[in-house]
Every structure is written in structure tokens, then in C-alpha cells.
Amino acid sequence: MSxxxxxxxxxxxxxxxxxxxxxxxxxxxxAGGKEMTVRDALNSALDEEMSADPSVLLMGEEVGEYxxxxxxxxxxxxxxxPKRVIDTPITEAGFTGMAVGAAYHGLRPVVEFMTFNFSMxxxxxxxxxxxxxxxxxxxxxxxxxxxxxxxxxxAGVGAQHSQCYAAWxxxxxxxxxxxxxxxxxxxxxxxxxxxxxxxxxxLENELLYGESFPISAEALDSSFCLPIGKAKIxxxxxxxxxxxxxxxxxxxxxxxxILAKEGVSAEVINLRSIRPLDRATINTSVRKTNRLVTVExxxxxxxxxxxxxxxxxxxxxxxxxxxxxxxxxxxVPMPYAxxxxxxxxxxxxxxxxxxxxxxYRSVPVAVNA
Amino acid sequence: MAATAFSASKFTQSFSLNSTxxxxxxxLFPASHPLKTTPSSFLGSTRKxxxxxxxxxxxxxxRRPSRSPAVVAVSExxxxxxxxxxxxxxxxxxxxEEGLELYEDMxxxxxxxxxxxQMYYRGKMFGFVHLYNGQEAxxxxxxKLLKQEDCVVSTYRDHVxxxxxxxxxxxxxxxxxxxxxxxxxxxxGSMHMFSKEHNLLGGFAFIGEGIPxxxxxxxxxxxxxxxxxxxxxxxVTLAFFGDGTCNNGQFFECLNMAALWKLPIVxxxxxxxxxxxxxxxxxxxDPEIWKKGPAFGMPGVHVDGMDVLxxxxxxxxxxxxxxxxxxxxxxxxxxxxxxGHSLADPDELRDPAEKARYASRDPISALKxxxxxxxxxxxxxxxxxxxxxxxxxxxAVEFADESPLPARSQLLENVFADPRGFGIGPDGRYxxxxxxxxxxxxxx
Numbered sequence: 001m002s003x004x005x006x007x008x009x010x011x012x013x014x015x016x017x018x019x020x021x022x023x024x025x026x027x028x029x030x031a032g033g034k035e036m037t038v039r040d041a042l043n044s045a046l047d048e049e050m051s052a053d054p055s056v057l058l059m060g061e062e063v064g065e066y067x068x069x070x071x072x073x074x075x076x077x078x079x080x081x082p083k084r085v086i087d088t089p090i091t092e093a094g095f096t097g098m099a100v101g102a103a104y105h106g107l108r109p110v111v112e113f114m115t116f117n118f119s120m121x122x123x124x125x126x127x128x129x130x131x132x133x134x135x136x137x138x139x140x141x142x143x144x145x146x147x148x149x150x151x152x153x154x155a156g157v158g159a160q161h162s163q164c165y166a167a168w169x170x171x172x173x174x175x176x177x178x179x180x181x182x183x184x185x186x187x188x189x190x191x192x193x194x195x196x197x198x199x200x201x202x203l204e205n206e207l208l209y210g211e212s213f214p215i216s217a218e219a220l221d222s223s224f225c226l227p228i229g230k231a232k233i234x235x236x237x238x239x240x241x242x243x244x245x246x247x248x249x250x251x252x253x254x255x256x257x258i259l260a261k262e263g264v265s266a267e268v269i270n271l272r273s274i275r276p277l278d279r280a281t282i283n284t285s286v287r288k289t290n291r292l293v294t295v296e297x298x299x300x301x302x303x304x305x306x307x308x309x310x311x312x313x314x315x316x317x318x319x320x321x322x323x324x325x326x327x328x329x330x331x332v333p334m335p336y337a338x339x340x341x342x343x344x345x346x347x348x349x350x351x352x353x354x355x356x357x358x359x360y361r362s363v364p365v366a367v368n369a
Numbered sequence: 370m371a372a373t374a375f376s377a378s379k380f381t382q383s384f385s386l387n388s389t390x391x392x393x394x395x396x397l398f399p400a401s402h403p404l405k406t407t408p409s410s411f412l413g414s415t416r417k418x419x420x421x422x423x424x425x426x427x428x429x430x431x432r433r434p435s436r437s438p439a440v441v442a443v444s445e446x447x448x449x450x451x452x453x454x455x456x457x458x459x460x461x462x463x464x465x466e467e468g469l470e471l472y473e474d475m476x477x478x479x480x481x482x483x484x485x486x487q488m489y490y491r492g493k494m495f496g497f498v499h500l501y502n503g504q505e506a507x508x509x510x511x512x513k514l515l516k517q518e519d520c521v522v523s524t525y526r527d528h529v530x531x532x533x534x535x536x537x538x539x540x541x542x543x544x545x546x547x548x549x550x551x552x553x554x555x556x557x558g559s560m561h562m563f564s565k566e567h568n569l570l571g572g573f574a575f576i577g578e579g580i581p582x583x584x585x586x587x588x589x590x591x592x593x594x595x596x597x598x599x600x601x602x603x604x605v606t607l608a609f610f611g612d613g614t615c616n617n618g619q620f621f622e623c624l625n626m627a628a629l630w631k632l633p634i635v636x637x638x639x640x641x642x643x644x645x646x647x648x649x650x651x652x653x654x655d656p657e658i659w660k661k662g663p664a665f666g667m668p669g670v671h672v673d674g675m676d677v678l679x680x681x682x683x684x685x686x687x688x689x690x691x692x693x694x695x696x697x698x699x700x701x702x703x704x705x706x707x708x709g710h711s712l713a714d715p716d717e718l719r720d721p722a723e724k725a726r727y728a729s730r731d732p733i734s735a736l737k738x739x740x741x742x743x744x745x746x747x748x749x750x751x752x753x754x755x756x757x758x759x760x761x762x763x764x765a766v767e768f769a770d771e772s773p774l775p776a777r778s779q780l781l782e783n784v785f786a787d788p789r790g791f792g793i794g795p796d797g798r799y800x801x802x803x804x805x806x807x808x809x810x811x812x813x
Binding site for chain 1: 495496497544547548549553555556557558559560561573574575576577613614616617618644645646647651652653718774775777779780781784
């Protein structure tokens, strides 16, 4: 049986402005009910790593005096000075290359892209100078650099500001690609990324910056670090596995709530890391539930969902009871008009519908793109 | 016309027009001296920005660059002309009609942008909106000299460039509202205004992205004349971009190519001294952008971008040069944006004294004053124009409000010029031939 892959464009749904994710349940022992926004989590992670290691520096546009284009680096210029928090001119190719060169020589730069769309101007250095160097030099030159910034669609920002780069960067050997969802992820993964000796692409999400999540005391500790390459099961279930990353985890959790009311128990996996992809966790989960739905914001062709589906088919084929469903963004550049934009991005209803389809196969198979 | 200081000779005297090889040429900008007088008079400060040590700053209100007050840096050539015809009563630079046209265009730009701010705060507009208040003189000064076939390429701060080029206010407002009657049918948005009819080639979100595109348009113009033998194709392209862009590699690459191949393009730098919160002086090793022109073999001119007449004079010369096939020009317009970078920008880093200083040089008031002093227009005429523009903008808002949202089927349109790019469907036919495809009910 061939895995038929599908995606739906849905009308209506939650307006792009009004998305609010209900706080997710985490697994770390929650002592006390502290909450933290993703923005503060990132800020604190940067702060702690910079104070622990003087070779860590932050560079990017507006990171210093402006306190960060999205205020992620607020207060860091005051604390560490202009030699460690560097406002660059608008020259991505230039400063990214420069940061990579600094990393060759032992510094640990954190490069901020105002959005990952602008990283396209610097992608030559990310791939050719950073990702491939350790291999080309047979281990002599490691590049302990972190490229971070918001990724994916925001609200109403048009085609050139809304692309998701997870799939592009994740296809390149030599890079590690991390995608935090909540504050705990943000803190733990950013600290891990900065300590990591390899180039890490750290894809945040602008709409999540202001979201507040509960955070455990353990996560607030300055030595807290999450392992790279390990996905997290945000919600246990037994009927269908929903795999998502970044903002879509919030949607998946909401969908799981809705499905629970209808008697479908969904297991939600927060990938946390796209390269290396935690195939073991996903496969184990699918062997338990026998059905899979992948959710991502990016373009469908050659996306993250495609890779996950291939992985499942290779390793857990006999365990599948239904074709794998892929929910992705629409195969068009992001439109500006609000109603078209809603249609171009996955909504909670799409996930619910897809999950139901894997469970009952009630809607007949349709055309794919 | 009293603009003798701007005669063509000033620009071309050092050029050997026939040769495109710049290897042996001496530095070219005619009016520059080896010791350019008072470099510190430019932008009113020394190169050294006062960097108070971070620990001394306690408030969130960061230190501002300490500049010596009130400098209006004007290029040598313009200064000469100004001293010759000092607000000359006998020889005004424009006629009555021209004056009214310029005034109307600037007021349209200003009112439109003010209305955009209102609409944004009412939620009718969303996403990133970058307003042009204060910089109208540059847009009007340059674009009003163009023909319909000439091209304009802009940045995300493109509403007023679109309006000056002739795109109807209704179309621009609808586009901002995301309606299907917008100039890009709601698919582009504030930052991506395109109009084939008016040869507005965008609207680009990335800094510097428009410059190579503009260079390409100029290249096409030259190609059509020389290869396709359309002898009368003398279309000129204007590329508008900001001070931050002048540190980007694409800018330099295009300066090189344009000068090398003598493309009919004018690079217009709208130097408003700030790139979001980054002061031009903090980001640039040599802040005098006009100097970068001669380094590549084209004239670089600096002009007061708050004065539409000065801009217009420089523009005439630069556009004339391009039209005659003499090659590109780099024009740096010192201007200022009265509002923040975008409507989401708190604009805390700019010194209020600096803002006040430039506000007193508001281009619209300056033009008004000039016209009264030279008896080019009466109070009543200008008031009539103000009223007309107010009504036009109101009408645009109403039109945009009443226009429909794009239909569902529009989502898949225009991805390809040839929709067979969507491939073959399972029934063996091209997917775009399936009627369900355009109805928006097909699964994609």
C-alpha cells in the first residue's frame, strides 16, 4: 500500500492575530507555578551563557541599542558592553561570514537574523563556511556558532517575511537545527546550542515570543540544558501520533483536546530538534498508536513531514494502520490579504480532520500536489 | 533657467565618454577637492560618535549621538547656485503649474501616509507598515520628472513612490487593506507594491534587494536600444533605497556594473540617518555616501532632501545624463522620516531635538513658503489642493473598505505565469485544467 499523502486548505479558523496557546503540560517536575515568556527565556539563556563564557558574543542588526528587534537581547548591551553585543550594519553576508571566521578561531558567536528570511543573504556562509568546515578540514576546524532568529509566518507580513526554513537547513549535513516551542525548550535548547561545538541553526517563532508557559525550578537553573536530538512527548495518547514543531505544537495540543472530547486519544510529540531528527521516539510512538499525522508551517514539497513519513515507512511500515497524513502550509508564497493568509497556514481544524481521517478513514482520498 | 551651476559639463567634464574602461581614469567627481572642505559639516558631527560607557547609562532611554546642532549640508554645486539665485524673485526655478503639481503630489503623499497610520491603529491594515512622512521631497522631486515608461524600484517604504508614479490612491489603499481591488489584488501588501502599467517594479522587503532589480531594468532599456534596435528607447530607471542599504554588498556590486556598462539608472539614496534604531554614523565607516559614486566611476552628488526644488534640479541633471546614455549617477538626498521606522517602532532612540530640527524643515511648508514668496500661487489655490487631496484620500479609504476580500480561489492563482507549473494530476491531465482547481475546493 502506498502511503498517500494529503494536505487540506481550510477556510476560516482562528484569525492570525488572535492565536493564544493554552499552557502546555511539561514533564519536568513542576515545583511552584512560575511562568515565563519565551522572550524572557531566551534572554535569560543568552545572559547566563554570556556571563559563563567570555568568548560568547552576540551580533546582529539592532541587538544592542534597540534592545533587539523583538527585544530578545534586552539589557544585554548594558550588561556586557558594545564589544560583546555588536550592532552590525545591514550586511548579512558580511557579518555572518565574519562571525564564522571568528568561530574558526575559537570565539563562540551567536548571530541573530532579524528573521530567517534574511539568512538567505548569508546562506552561503552558513552552509559552505560553517556547516562543511569540520568535514573539509577533517576535524581540525570546528565552528561553535549559533544562528538564531524568528522563523516562519508572523501575521500579515507578506511573502518575503513568512517562509519557514526548517526543511532547507535540516537537509544539510554538518548543521544542527533546533526548534523550541515553549520557554523550557527555549532556555534549554539555546543553552545547549551555545555550548555545542558545531554550527546550530536555532529557529524561533515570532508569535511565540510573547507566550507565557509554566517553567520548573530545574529549568531556571543556570546549568540547565536539554539534549540535542531528543524529541519530547508533550501529551501521551494511544490512538494517533501527531508530530509537530515550534508553533504547530500549540495547535497540535489544542487539536488533541478537541479530539479527546470525541474519543480519540492523540499523542503529541514536540520534535525540538529537526536535525538530528529523533526517529526513535517517533517510531516508538507510531508502533504504539499505528497512525501518524505530521504538522508543519512550511511548504509541502520536500518538507519536514516528508522526511518523517519516509522514515516511518522505512522502519515501521507494518505497524501503520492508515496512510500518514501531512499537514503543511499551502504551496504558494504567503499572501498578504488576511483571509488568504489564514488559508495558507495550517489551522487547528486541519489537524483535527486529518487525525480523524487516520482513525476512521471517513473522508475519501483526494488529489495531492 | 538660472541653473547654470548644474549644466551638463559639471558632471561630465572628467569623463571620457567613449570608453567604458575605467582603469586609467582619475577620480571623477568634478566638484570635489582633494581636501573636501569641512567633512565635519556633513551631518553636523564628527566621525566619532560619543559612546558613553554602557555602565553609565541607567535609564532605558539610551544616549543619543551628540551632534553639533543645525547643519544643512549641501553639495558644493547646489551651494553655488543658491548663492547666485538666493530665493530669487526674478528667476524662480519652477512655473506656477509645476509648483502646484509638486505641492499636490507632496500633500497627497503626506495625507495618505497619515491616513495609513489611522487605519492601522483601527486594525484595517496589518503587518508591517512603513511610512514616508518627511521624505516627500525626494519622491516628488524625482518621480515627477519621469515618463510613464520609466521604471521606479523601491523598498518597503514604497507607498508614496507608488502614488508619485501614478498608481491610483484607491489601488494602493485597497492593497493595504488586503482587498482584491488592490494594485496586487491583496497578495502583496504594504511592502510589495507592483504596477506593470506604471512601471513600478516593487516594493521589496529586503534591504538592497531592489537595487539589482533596478539595474536589470536599466540593462533592459539599453539592450532594447542596442540589440533589439528600438532606437527611441531611452527609458531611465530610478532605484530608491536608504542609508543602511549602502553598507550592503549588492549596492556596491550594482554600482560597479552600472558604471561599467553605462546603464541608464540613477541610484537615489534616501539618507534619513537611521536604519530602524541604528544610526548611520554607527554603521558606516565613511558616512558620506555620495563619495562612493566616484570610487566606481560615476558622479556622486549630495543634495538637501528636504527641499523639493533642490532635489528636482539634481534629478533633472541625473535623469538627463542617463537618458543621453552617459551612464549612472549616485544621488544622496539628506532627508528625515518624521515617524518611526514602522508603525510598530517605538522610536525611542532618536533625539527629539534632531526630530524638531528636521520638522522645521518640512518640505511641504518649505515649498509653500517658496511659492508665496515668488508669487507662484495664492493661499486659496493651495487650500483648494489640500481639500481636494483630503477628499481623494477619504474616497480611497471608503473604496477600500467597501471592496471585497479576495476569493478563496485566488489563493492558488499567480503562483506561476504558466499554471501548468502545478504539474500533472492523478487523472493524467494538467492539474490547472481541473475545474475544481480554480474553485478553491481542490486539495493541493
